Amino acid sequence: MTSLRWGILATGGIARLFANDLVLNQLDLRAVGSRSQESADAFAADFSVPNAHGSYEDLVADPEVDIIYIATPHPSHVSSARLALNAGKHVLIEKPLTVNAAEAEEIRQLAADKGLLVLEAMWTRYLPHMVRIREILAAGSLGEVRYLQADHSQSLSTDPNHRLNNPELGGGALLDLGIYPVSFAWEIFGAPATVQSTARMTETGVDGTIATLFSYASGAIATSISTLDAKGPNVATIVGTDGRIDIDAVWYTPTSFRMIDRVGVVVEEFSSSVIGRGMHFQARAAEELVASGDITGGALPIAESVAIMKTLDEIRHQIGLSYPGE
Numbered sequence: 001m002t003s004l005r006w007g008i009l010a011t012g013g014i015a016r017l018f019a020n021d022l023v024l025n026q027l028d029l030r031a032v033g034s035r036s037q038e039s040a041d042a043f044a045a046d047f048s049v050p051n052a053h054g055s056y057e058d059l060v061a062d063p064e065v066d067i068i069y070i071a072t073p074h075p076s077h078v079s080s081a082r083l084a085l086n087a088g089k090h091v092l093i094e095k096p097l098t099v100n101a102a103e104a105e106e107i108r109q110l111a112a113d114k115g116l117l118v119l120e121a122m123w124t125r126y127l128p129h130m131v132r133i134r135e136i137l138a139a140g141s142l143g144e145v146r147y148l149q150a151d152h153s154q155s156l157s158t159d160p161n162h163r164l165n166n167p168e169l170g171g172g173a174l175l176d177l178g179i180y181p182v183s184f185a186w187e188i189f190g191a192p193a194t195v196q197s198t199a200r201m202t203e204t205g206v207d208g209t210i211a212t213l214f215s216y217a218s219g220a221i222a223t224s225i226s227t228l229d230a231k232g233p234n235v236a237t238i239v240g241t242d243g244r245i246d247i248d249a250v251w252y253t254p255t256s257f258r259m260i261d262r263v264g265v266v267v268e269e270f271s272s273s274v275i276g277r278g279m280h281f282q283a284r285a286a287e288e289l290v291a292s293g294d295i296t297g298g299a300l301p302i303a304e305s306v307a308i309m310k311t312l313d314e315i316r317h318q319i320g321l322s323y324p325g326e
Helices: 013-024 037-047 056-060 074-086 101-114 128-138 173-189 280-292 302-319
Strands: 005-009 028-033 051-053 067-070 090-094 118-121 145-153 194-201 207-215 221-227 236-240 243-247 256-261 266-271
Touching: 005 013, 005 056, 013 028, 013 037, 013 280, 028 037, 028 056, 037 051, 051 056, 056 074, 067 074, 067 280, 074 090, 074 101, 090 280, 101 118, 101 302, 118 280, 118 302, 128 173, 128 243, 128 256, 128 266, 145 173, 173 207, 173 221, 173 236, 173 302, 194 302, 207 302
Parallel strands: 005 028, 005 067, 028 051, 067 090, 090 118, 145 221
Antiparallel strands: 145 236, 194 207, 207 221, 236 243, 243 256, 256 266
């Protein structure tokens, strides 16, 4: 397979993590774009990137770039993706895909019209332990899956101007942290039949803690809790009639798990060993989809990302959270 030439749009913390994983795993990082030439030059120097652009427009126009990783805050995802797709570039968009489902559907349709890949960078789905868990579930080793529990609780910045706490920047626990367990529940069970949620709102008007309860036609249940200012265990469990899987902290990063049968015997132990943080797995998956021509498939098809955004919209509706401009 011929590898794609990557560009990174924006130069913040998540962009640096992604760039580091590309470099460590020998993917072709060709260009970076920032809103300032100084920032682009500094980023390029840190990661030995050949092309540094002082605007996003110049980045998407770079003829040496095939695919762009969009690492802006999520309210900018739709405009950044629109810019890249209209320039003929495939895109990998940092999660959540957009702020709401209407934006997500716009980007899905634009990519389809242009025959380009658009993929949500839910990197957890591509990690080795998650690949193995899907294999176990597909084999029916847990019997009938009854429930899933997942926690994503962190002690993060309480600065009211920080993007996590700022409604202008799509702040709140749900879109930044809760997206992980919500997407995980979708991965295991598909679309929920019912959605219930409750939240603790912050003084800035975003959700500081969000709890969700999904039910399914099969009778299965998925629960999650995410919070911005109190660190939890960050573990997850999938329970079936014939056994369970206990995923260790931090469950959505490269980690270990145990499959335990119905009488408590550990029948499998799995431990991840990756180079870097593990974000390169999603990049390789994007390259494989483009090479195969299957631009609407994969471990997280774009149609599913749009449907997940609809679930997130419903949760926000239930807790009374809307963002400026919606």
